[in-house]
Amino acid sequence: MIEWTVTETGSDSALFFLEQNIPAAPRSYLRQLLRAGKVLRNGLPLSEEGVLRPGDQVTLAESARLRELLAATPPARLDLLYETRELLIVNKPAGLAIHRSKGHEDDNLQARVEALMKSRKAAFTTAPAHRLDLETSGPVLFAKGRQAASRLGQLFMAGQTGKHYLALVTGEMTGSGLLSTPVSAKGKIKEAATGFRSLASDRGMSLLELELHSGRTHQIRQQLAAAGHPIAGDRRYGGVIPAELARMFLHCCRLTLPDPFGGPPIAVDSPLPDDLAVFLRHRHPSLAQALCTKKRQILPTSPQ
Numbered sequence: 001m002i003e004w005t006v007t008e009t010g011s012d013s014a015l016f017f018l019e020q021n022i023p024a025a026p027r028s029y030l031r032q033l034l035r036a037g038k039v040l041r042n043g044l045p046l047s048e049e050g051v052l053r054p055g056d057q058v059t060l061a062e063s064a065r066l067r068e069l070l071a072a073t074p075p076a077r078l079d080l081l082y083e084t085r086e087l088l089i090v091n092k093p094a095g096l097a098i099h100r101s102k103g104h105e106d107d108n109l110q111a112r113v114e115a116l117m118k119s120r121k122a123a124f125t126t127a128p129a130h131r132l133d134l135e136t137s138g139p140v141l142f143a144k145g146r147q148a149a150s151r152l153g154q155l156f157m158a159g160q161t162g163k164h165y166l167a168l169v170t171g172e173m174t175g176s177g178l179l180s181t182p183v184s185a186k187g188k189i190k191e192a193a194t195g196f197r198s199l200a201s202d203r204g205m206s207l208l209e210l211e212l213h214s215g216r217t218h219q220i221r222q223q224l225a226a227a228g229h230p231i232a233g234d235r236r237y238g239g240v241i242p243a244e245l246a247r248m249f250l251h252c253c254r255l256t257l258p259d260p261f262g263g264p265p266i267a268v269d270s271p272l273p274d275d276l277a278v279f280l281r282h283r284h285p286s287l288a289q290a291l292c293t294k295k296r297q298i299l300p301t302s303p304q
Helices: 014-021 027-035 064-071 109-119 146-157 219-226 274-283 285-293
Strands: 002-005 039-041 057-060 079-083 087-092 126-128 138-144 162-170 176-179 183-185 188-190 194-202 205-212 250-257 266-269
Touching: 014 027, 014 039, 014 079, 079 266, 087 109, 109 126, 109 138, 138 146, 138 250, 162 219, 162 274, 183 219, 194 219, 194 285, 205 219, 205 285, 274 285
Parallel strands: none
Antiparallel strands: 002 057, 039 057, 079 087, 087 138, 126 138, 162 205, 162 250, 176 194, 183 188, 194 205, 250 266
């Protein structure tokens, strides 16, 4: 028997859980196993709609096909956060480009998603619906197929999506408000708006939660630098470069959107990655504590 124990970080979706643990298996094959009652939760058959909880024991009878899939080299690792028939949300690590570009021709987030879909024998293309900078980590939304790409693109154009970030910046920045300074985007000066809330300040640095109200290139980085509070580790816009910080301290921590295909509203959270969390605990423990204890508050509403 093949056996797994569901952990705190496991998915509550039976199909999603199997995809995480047998990444080389086509989705249709995993659905077949569930429908045939071959996947057990705590000794009882588990349906595709079944809900998994931490501590559940998931078992599956071995077979030649399963051994082959488990032994197969899986696609480059993907941290799947949310998935439906029409869309997929994955966690992008810092340093991984979203698209193919110079220096990132072979390994990029889009290529990893395509490899995953190919391993499932999916009959559609995938495309990212938005972007994050190379050094920025966090959730990225992918569309499955052209119709999904069109509908998700319309959501972003209409401003119906929400993106929240965490940033460590130079100087003491208190309270909350709206940064509404223009930024340079694709060779033009364009209006931009970013809501901010200061979580705490310590020894000349401040931890901010930010919300995008427009989607300009490098918007957050430019606006914070213009306000005199560049992001730590941001060499391009004048941020301080602590020796212990290997990259820019900017992380997309929350992505929200309505499901354009009739599902429930989508809200995906991405915890602060280990590299940034460790830096914060060691260099600014009071900021790390503030992040753990302070409850989320509503940021300024998007300008009309």
